[in-house]
Amino acid sequence: MTNSQQAPGDGAPPSRGKIAERLLPGGEEPDPRFTLANERTFLAWIRTSLALLAGGIAIEAFTSDLFLEPVRKGLAIVLLLLGMLLSAGAALRWLRVERSMRHKAPLPLPLIVPLLAGAGAVAAAVVLVFVLWR
Amino acid sequence: MLALVTASALFLRWLPNHGLPILLLFTVSAGAALAIYLTQRRRYSARSHGVAREHVDADITAVLWTAFAGIALGALGIGVVLAG
Numbered sequence: 001m002t003n004s005q006q007a008p009g010d011g012a013p014p015s016r017g018k019i020a021e022r023l024l025p026g027g028e029e030p031d032p033r034f035t036l037a038n039e040r041t042f043l044a045w046i047r048t049s050l051a052l053l054a055g056g057i058a059i060e061a062f063t064s065d066l067f068l069e070p071v072r073k074g075l076a077i078v079l080l081l082l083g084m085l086l087s088a089g090a091a092l093r094w095l096r097v098e099r100s101m102r103h104k105a106p107l108p109l110p111l112i113v114p115l116l117a118g119a120g121a122v123a124a125a126v127v128l129v130f131v132l133w134r
Numbered sequence: 135m136l137a138l139v140t141a142s143a144l145f146l147r148w149l150p151n152h153g154l155p156i157l158l159l160f161t162v163s164a165g166a167a168l169a170i171y172l173t174q175r176r177r178y179s180a181r182s183h184g185v186a187r188e189h190v191d192a193d194i195t196a197v198l199w200t201a202f203a204g205i206a207l208g209a210l211g212i213g214v215v216l217a218g
Contacts, residue, residue: 020194032190049204050137054144061147080211087204098192
């Protein structure tokens with residue numbers, strides 16, 4: 001049964017809640033497997049985000065004898081910032097994909113993939129240069 | 135949930151270096167993990183019944199809260215690094 005179908009004996013479609021109706025307006029409830037797959041993808045991004053947050057802490061806490069303080073702090077902030085952006089990006093992507101599925105539109109391109117790839121490459125390059133230079 | 139628990143354990147590793155503000159990070163992270171643990175049975179049940187009925191409502195509140203927890207942890211972490 002899709003959301004657009006009415007429950008037996010009921011005059012109006014079932015309410016989805018104010019937040020859902022505001023952020024996911026219109027369309028039809030997609031196949032539940034797709035909704036759940038979208039949620040799993042969101043959770044995978046959140047795990048990546050938490051790994052980056054933990055990595056930022058690890059850099060700050062455990063590498064005091066390896067990196068100079070400005071480098072250590074800079075790397076930690078880059079990783080923490082990336083973790084934050086990834087959390088926000090994961091939620092936005094979940095919303096955009098859910099909206100597309102409700103309206104049977106093509107799925108949007110994942111904008112957080114190039115962000116993560118670019119920032120990861122820059123962070124790895126900084127560490128590599130610093131380790132070789134040291 | 136386990137990733138949040140792991141992150142909260144790592145936050146505790148910061149305690150000797152940065153002091154009490156770390157407890158705020160630990161509380162947010164461990165609190166989010168606890169909230170997920172306490173609600174997972176209800177959410178699993180709703181999802182499995184939803185699959186059987188072929189109708190699952192998108193859990194937008196849970197998604198927004200989880201994303202907010204990640205953003206808050208990052209912001210607090212940056213604050214601690216800059217202050218320390």
